[in-house]
Amino acid sequence: MRILLVDDEPFALKELTKNVAQLRPNAELFPFEYSDEALAFAKNESGIDVAILDVNMPNMDGIELAKELKNIYPLVNVIFCTAYEKYTMDAIRLHVSGYVNKPYKTEDIERELDNLLHPVDNPMPRVFVRTFGDFDVFVDGLVVTNFGRSKSKELLAYLVSKRGGTANKQELIAVLFGDKYTPSTQDYFKKVFRLLMDTLKGHGIENIIVKGYNEYAVNVNAFACDLYDYDKGLPQAINAYKGEFMAQYEWAEL
Numbered sequence: 001m002r003i004l005l006v007d008d009e010p011f012a013l014k015e016l017t018k019n020v021a022q023l024r025p026n027a028e029l030f031p032f033e034y035s036d037e038a039l040a041f042a043k044n045e046s047g048i049d050v051a052i053l054d055v056n057m058p059n060m061d062g063i064e065l066a067k068e069l070k071n072i073y074p075l076v077n078v079i080f081c082t083a084y085e086k087y088t089m090d091a092i093r094l095h096v097s098g099y100v101n102k103p104y105k106t107e108d109i110e111r112e113l114d115n116l117l118h119p120v121d122n123p124m125p126r127v128f129v130r131t132f133g134d135f136d137v138f139v140d141g142l143v144v145t146n147f148g149r150s151k152s153k154e155l156l157a158y159l160v161s162k163r164g165g166t167a168n169k170q171e172l173i174a175v176l177f178g179d180k181y182t183p184s185t186q187d188y189f190k191k192v193f194r195l196l197m198d199t200l201k202g203h204g205i206e207n208i209i210v211k212g213y214n215e216y217a218v219n220v221n222a223f224a225c226d227l228y229d230y231d232k233g234l235p236q237a238i239n240a241y242k243g244e245f246m247a248q249y250e251w252a253e254l
Helices: 010-023 035-045 060-071 086-094 107-115 150-161 170-175 184-201 224-232 236-238
Strands: 002-006 026-030 050-053 076-081 098-101 129-132 138-139 207-212 214-217
Touching: 002 010, 002 035, 002 086, 002 150, 010 107, 026 035, 035 060, 050 060, 050 098, 060 076, 060 086, 129 224, 150 170, 150 184, 150 214, 170 184, 170 207, 184 207, 224 236
Parallel strands: 002 026, 002 050, 050 076, 076 098
Antiparallel strands: 129 138, 207 214
16 A cells, blocks of 8 residues: 655654554555645656545645546545644535644554555556546556547547447547537547557557547547446446536536
């Protein structure tokens, strides 16, 4: 288990680290006083299972840090450890794993570690597509950002939403551009599709896309997806859905 601990008060951070080390002696602990340093560390890691965060911190507070961490690692278990109860609603909206009020007892931390929202023994698959909230693709636990064009990412999102069903070029152009099927939109679509394939090939996951004659689809067996798990009725996916589906796209509906 890999645990990130962030508190801008040195003594509080030392005590928290000591307590967690006693509770999880085999865990890797990464303590930080500064949230920006913690975030920079997390961006360059292969995975963080749990993040225990103070909330009231300078520059970047725990709420903002939690948002950033969840963007990088959607299954990270965030536990807030704070003296300010006013942040409870923020924690609920973020769907964090736990919330501990300072001053706390060791058993308070133990309770949260024993009841993680995302069990650590179920790691994220190598390729994971998140559709609940914003649409994102994760490879080896890290979010894919280099799509070249936002429309390339949106093209993949739409195909994922088809659940393996095919879409022809006319349909995709209408969704992406809202324009008529013209030579200019066809040329732009070719560029968007090429950039998408370049991105996927760069990560070794080009098999996600299935292309036929004027037909495009995703290979649903090439990646894990919360939407598909939701369709199967898996409890973790059902619990993960909080009413938002591919929130950045107007066309998206569950």
